[in-house]
Amino acid sequence: MDFFNELLQNKILICAAIGWCVAQVLKTLIHLFFTKKFVAERLVGSGGMPSSHSATVCALATATFMTYGIGSFEFAISFIFAIIVMHDAMGVRRETGKQARVLNELIEVFAAMDSDMSPQDKLKEFVGHTPLQVIIGGLLGITIAIIICNVL
Numbered sequence: 001m002d003f004f005n006e007l008l009q010n011k012i013l014i015c016a017a018i019g020w021c022v023a024q025v026l027k028t029l030i031h032l033f034f035t036k037k038f039v040a041e042r043l044v045g046s047g048g049m050p051s052s053h054s055a056t057v058c059a060l061a062t063a064t065f066m067t068y069g070i071g072s073f074e075f076a077i078s079f080i081f082a083i084i085v086m087h088d089a090m091g092v093r094r095e096t097g098k099q100a101r102v103l104n105e106l107i108e109v110f111a112a113m114d115s116d117m118s119p120q121d122k123l124k125e126f127v128g129h130t131p132l133q134v135i136i137g138g139l140l141g142i143t144i145a146i147i148i149c150n151v152l
Helices: 002-008 011-035 052-068 073-090 092-112 131-151
Strands: none
Touching (some): 011 052, 052 073, 052 131
């Protein structure tokens, strides 16, 4: 039982987990609002507004800062980790989504020509994030960590 008690009292872990959960729920609701369709995959999937990756790592870094201070090695690690994750979300993963969109268009063309490819073979296009999605996710994570660290 000590393991679970310690786990549930880990403020930094709780901030990161809640940051991810809130971002995923918001992402699903925003997608529902704009498309008028509920897509359950949005609850766990990547891509979209806000970036749950950014919310998670910014909540982690903010909670680490508030717990250990700006001069700690824990904050240094979490801060660099956050920068890498957010940069990757806007860079490589975003480009992957763009490439998937182009390849999906080609799949449709080949499927229309009676090829062995079918439109069900589509690649996932929601992979990366725009800079705005990353910024909003980051601000969401920071806000959540500040609230949780001041309440717990």
